[in-house]
Amino acid sequence: MKQTNQVVWITGASSGIGRALAQAYAAKDARLVLSSRNRQKLEIVQKECISLGAECLVLPLDLADSKDFPARAQTVIDTFGRIDILINNGGISQRALIKETPIELDRKIMEINFFGNIALTKAVLPYMIRQQAGHIVVVSSIVGKFGFPLRSAYSASKHALHGFYETLRAEHKSDHIRVTLAIPGRVKTQISVNAVLKDGTPSNKMDDGQDAGISPERCARQIIRAVQKNKKEVLIGKKELLLVHIRRFLPGLYYRIVDKVKPT
Template identity: 45%
Template sequence: MKIEGKTIWVTGASSGIGRAIAIELAKSGGRLILSARSREGLQSTQKVCLQYTEMAEVVVMDVAAESSIMEAWKQVQETVDVVDILINNSGISQRATAASTTMAVARQIMEVNYFGAIQLSKLVLPGMLRQRSGYIVVTGSLSGKFGWKQRSSYAASKFALQGYYESLRAETADQQVQVMMVIPGRIKTDISLHSVTADGTQNQKMDKAQEGGIPADVCARKVVKGIIADKKEIIISGFERLMITIRFLAPWLYYRIAAKRDPNI
């Protein structure tokens, strides 16, 4: 899909991959709506984006709260007629065992990573279907392809996204509304610092693997190229992507690796 002139709503746009994607979309001429919880972070992203595009509106939103999403949607409708591209990028990760993670934290992860994403999709989808054009981009994870230690609820949310959006893609294929899953591996962002522990407090530690990950701007360029090329799924990672192949071709080896490997390296 062509980016120039399209109205694009980017969630999680205050930092990390979302910020980097927003900037790349601005460079390609997209008209942006930027959402996240942090107004300060969004305004920082907005300042950069406005160097490249004429529109970069800030709409503060908490994807874990249905009322916040509906208020944000009201603001979006007052600003634009239709959202051409939705970038569902908001998310939180986890650094805790399944046994120690409280149900409140498990639900929080699902609200942010899964329910928030599908609520936004259901809001923009009718407009896309009416104009028979649209693109929904969803940031999944390698953890949505295979399980890993200390990622149980996070992996569950990403597996759920994979299933939901593969189904949606099939349903809208003949109506010119496309869906692309982005499957990042280790990207150099602060996601491990802000990931939640068993009781919901922030981890405040950078994973060694994260420190050596792919730069966020490199990831963002691949995402934008994927949109332009009408891709259905793109995997952005280093050698860790081999685990997908191992999981399906040699599951016994995957089980052994997953049981023994330190989850944070």
């Protein structure tokens, strides 16, 4: 289904789920804003989107440095006149035990995955209030629903997003601002390769679980469907999602399973 020239701003658009979202929205005639740190990679995605017929602005930003976000939002408004959908997708994961992770690294992960994420939303929110319309999509994770070894700050940052955006949904319902929390399990992207080790360097390793995950294109299709249906939350993945339901309905069984998990 084609869908109308909506202005869709995607963070983490240079890779994985964000790139697949950009391509899928391009095929729906959206006007796209592509953000992440790496301009060159964004320009490759821009070319792909333009070849699909979309208008497309590359707007690099670093989620760890949010001071210019109001100016970035103004640039989008100057270019396209409005912001219909903001997809807060950019982020980094972690592969390090709590006991060996320096607090500076915990703060860095929180800065990128939580504070940077909400700072961009705060920059966009006044325009959505003025429009009396808008949809904010947040790409969380199943570890935003429960903790998991080696991902302490990552899991905490995703949990924090749930609290923030459930509050935003409640505060801005009357402004017709919608919120969808997308909760992927395993998606075959570079997330584990880019995940930081205890010294802050990337793991450079594709996890077996990641490798067996669903494609980013499939993940993107499910996120877009959830946005169209105004779902408050959507779980995306394969059998790993069972753990979310077990955690909720059979917590005793959940803790027995987690005791046996070999962290990777």
